[in-house]
Amino acid sequence: MLVEGTFHRLGQRLRELRNSAGETQAAAAAAVGLTRPYLSAIEAGRRNITLETLYALAEHFDVDPTELLRPQLPEAEHENGINTGRN
Numbered sequence: 838m839l840v841e842g843t844f845h846r847l848g849q850r851l852r853e854l855r856n857s858a859g860e861t862q863a864a865a866a867a868a869v870g871l872t873r874p875y876l877s878a879i880e881a882g883r884r885n886i887t888l889e890t891l892y893a894l895a896e897h898f899d900v901d902p903t904e905l906l907r908p909q910l911p912e913a914e915h916e917n918g919i920n921t922g923r924n
Contacts, residue, residue, distance in 0.1 A: 841882070843906060844879075844882040844883070844884070844885065845882035846882075846906065846908060847879070847882070847886070847891075847905050847906060848879055848880040848881055848882040848883075849880075849882075850904070850905050850906075851876075851879060851880050851894060851898075851905065852880045854898040854900065855880075855898070858898065862876050862877055862880070865897065868897050869890070869893040869894055869897050870893065871890070891905060
């Protein structure tokens, strides 16, 4: 269950980064040597990825690899500047 949550979180974060960059799945996948269906499955939380792929995606989106795995603060906590000790 913990692993499935990690895959889901990773996929959500990748989708957010890709959408923020205004990039299609096809373009992002091609940039890191993946197929569009494979990236789609990662974003949906249905694929396990290698460290090599994790690092390639992080480099492409200019984030630290750990940023792709870190739980996001709930919006209310982030907006109110509440420190939950998770950052």
